Amino acid sequence: AVGPKGIFRVIERSEQWSVGELEPEDFGAIRELSMNPIGDRIISAFFSPGKETVDFASFVRILAHFHPTETSRSRDGVQPEPANSRTRKLKFAFQLYDQDRDGKISREELLQVLRTMLEMQVTEEQLQSIAERAIQEADLDQDDAISFDEFRKVRGVDLIRDQIDNWEY
Amino acid sequence: MEMGAKEKNQQLHKPYSNGIIAKESPSSLQQELQELRGSASCPRSEPEFEMADIFYFCRRGVESILDDEVTKRFSAQELESWNLLTRSNYNFRHISLRLTVLWGLGVLIRYGILLPLRVTLAITGISLLVVLTTLVGFLPNREFYLSEKVHLMCFRICVRALTAIITYHNRENKPKNGGICVSNHTTPIDVIILANDGCYSMVGQVHGGLMGMMQRAMVKSSPHIWFERSEVKDRHLVAKRLSDHVADKTKQPILIFPEGTCINNTSVMMFKKGSFEIACTVYPVAIKYDPRFGDAFWNSSKFGLVNYLLRMMSSWAIVCSVWYLPPMNREEGEDAMQFANRVKAAIAAQGGLVDLIWDGGLKRAKVKDAFKEEQQKLYSKVLVGEQDEGEQNS
Numbered sequence: 001a002v003g004p005k006g007i008f009r010v011i012e013r014s015e016q017w018s019v020g021e022l023e024p025e026d027f028g029a030i031r032e033l034s035m036n037p038i039g040d041r042i043i044s045a046f047f048s049p050g051k052e053t054v055d056f057a058s059f060v061r062i063l064a065h066f067h068p069t070e071t072s073r074s075r076d077g078v079q080p081e082p083a084n085s086r087t088r089k090l091k092f093a094f095q096l097y098d099q100d101r102d103g104k105i106s107r108e109e110l111l112q113v114l115r116t117m118l119e120m121q122v123t124e125e126q127l128q129s130i131a132e133r134a135i136q137e138a139d140l141d142q143d144d145a146i147s148f149d150e151f152r153k154v155r156g157v158d159l160i161r162d163q164i165d166n167w168e169y
Numbered sequence: 170m171e172m173g174a175k176e177k178n179q180q181l182h183k184p185y186s187n188g189i190i191a192k193e194s195p196s197s198l199q200q201e202l203q204e205l206r207g208s209a210s211c212p213r214s215e216p217e218f219e220m221a222d223i224f225y226f227c228r229r230g231v232e233s234i235l236d237d238e239v240t241k242r243f244s245a246q247e248l249e250s251w252n253l254l255t256r257s258n259y260n261f262r263h264i265s266l267r268l269t270v271l272w273g274l275g276v277l278i279r280y281g282i283l284l285p286l287r288v289t290l291a292i293t294g295i296s297l298l299v300v301l302t303t304l305v306g307f308l309p310n311r312e313f314y315l316s317e318k319v320h321l322m323c324f325r326i327c328v329r330a331l332t333a334i335i336t337y338h339n340r341e342n343k344p345k346n347g348g349i350c351v352s353n354h355t356t357p358i359d360v361i362i363l364a365n366d367g368c369y370s371m372v373g374q375v376h377g378g379l380m381g382m383m384q385r386a387m388v389k390s391s392p393h394i395w396f397e398r399s400e401v402k403d404r405h406l407v408a409k410r411l412s413d414h415v416a417d418k419t420k421q422p423i424l425i426f427p428e429g430t431c432i433n434n435t436s437v438m439m440f441k442k443g444s445f446e447i448a449c450t451v452y453p454v455a456i457k458y459d460p461r462f463g464d465a466f467w468n469s470s471k472f473g474l475v476n477y478l479l480r481m482m483s484s485w486a487i488v489c490s491v492w493y494l495p496p497m498n499r500e501e502g503e504d505a506m507q508f509a510n511r512v513k514a515a516i517a518a519q520g521g522l523v524d525l526i527w528d529g530g531l532k533r534a535k536v537k538d539a540f541k542e543e544q545q546k547l548y549s550k551v552l553v554g555e556q557d558e559g560e561q562n563s
Binding site: 032 | 548
């Protein structure tokens with residue numbers, strides 16, 4: 001779990017905490033993130049669309065998605081879904097694909113992700129055919145895009161659910 | 170206190186502890202992705218992409234936001250329990266009056282008694298070094314025996330000035346003439362710690378002021394290698410001077426720190442290959458400090474040298490272990506970088522340090538795109554279903 005030590009270190013990272021906000025450039029100081037092919041996308045996941053900065057509260061709220069899911073819940077279903085539920089985690093990953101936040105992963109968005117993950121290692125034709133296969137397998141209502149519900153049902157993503165419950169920070 | 174410290178020195182420190190994130194030992198990209206996919210993969214003609222693959226990168230990304238391997242090497246190591254030094258105290262919470270009183274007492278002892286004593290010793294040691302080496306320099310033939318004695322004596326005084334309690338292991342492997350001694354670098358004090366036990370030729374830039382005076386004095390009685398600022402850029406010149414020195418078997422072994430910068434003693438970072446290109450025997454040395462008595466790491470972006478020395482002299486003590494490793498030579502078909510990595514792995518293993526591929530220069534610079542490309546390459550291999558055992562051969 002993100003305990004006090006973790007937050008302290010996160011605060012140490014950026015001198016801008018005195019102003020109270022983080023900018024995308026501040027994440028550039030994290031070397032392993034620069035090495036990650038989808039590093040830029042993860043960074044932009046912290047920023048609301050159209051906003052250039054993120055404040056501490058929002059930052060922590062997003063990190064809270066990765067708190068381990070509680071499996072035993074003794075509450076009534078009236079409460080809003082907690083930040084760390086499976087759905088929230090899946091939504092986070094879904095938004096890594098769906099950059100324009102229109103609720104659907106279009107063919108172009110899928111291609112963009114594939115390009116950043118593979119870049120020079122495969123040809124453009126191979127990229128196209130990978131994207132084609134992925135959409136065909138996932139797109140159940142034949143609208144040429146993958147909605148969040150279709151995403152959840154994709155082979156592999158439904159299996160993931162058990163594993164992402166155990167992410168611990 | 171001294172005896173207790175000597176016993177504790179025997180243990181090796183665990184490398185993966187004290188992390189904020191409960192990570193399993195780092196498995197490769199391939200292993201993790203295959204686990205995510207669940208099934209065993211077989212070679213496919215077409216690259217097979219799974220939408221779920223993104224979870225792997227997503228998780229690694231968030232993990233690195235919270236705690237990455239590189240940044241934490243450049244701040245002082247965190248202790249499990251407090252050692253009564255304010256500088257090691259990261260999350261200040263008032264715990265009890267008794268602890269505060271103990272701490273206050275500690276401050277009195279350290280600053281009132283230990284610090285003045287140590288400063289006196291340090292001044293004595295440095296003055297003696299300058300004076301005696303200059304005197305020895307006037308003698309004909311530079312009298313190796315005397316100059317050795319003088320060096321050793323002065324460095325021993327300096328060691329006492331820091332109250333450094335050093336345990337040397339495997340002294341039969343001590344560096345011999347005509348070789349190069351390499352070690353991991355945590356602080357400028359490393360030099361004093363090693364020079365306490367043997368005479369080395371040091372390599373470095375010419376400084377001004379007090380340092381410069383010491384350098385000029387030392388060079389009068391034994392062959393050290395000091396470079397002008399302009400000469401440092403010229404790799405061939407550097408290599409030539411080192412080779413010449415090494416070729417002369419009467420000269421002492423050279424002491425080099427291939428990391429190029431101070432690391433906080435939890436890991437060993439990339440070795441610069443320059444020193445490994447010279448054809449001679451390399452004597453690796455591992456130095457590990459015990460952080461409980463005083464943190465030796467010099468964070469040069471936070472403190473200047475004088476500030477750092479004062480902090481050192483007002484800690485309880487500097488306790489460390491030095492391991493002399495068996496000499497290594499470059500093997501047939503091995504290039505300088507591979508040799509450097511082999512030596513690095515040996516040093517890391519002995520000292521209980523994490524062996525990292527990262528360049529210490531990252532303290533100040535950004536990551537190269539080559540690393541990102543490496544990740545992309547590995548991922549594309551998974552898509553195609555290639556089974557690789559362990560590391561890539563590059």
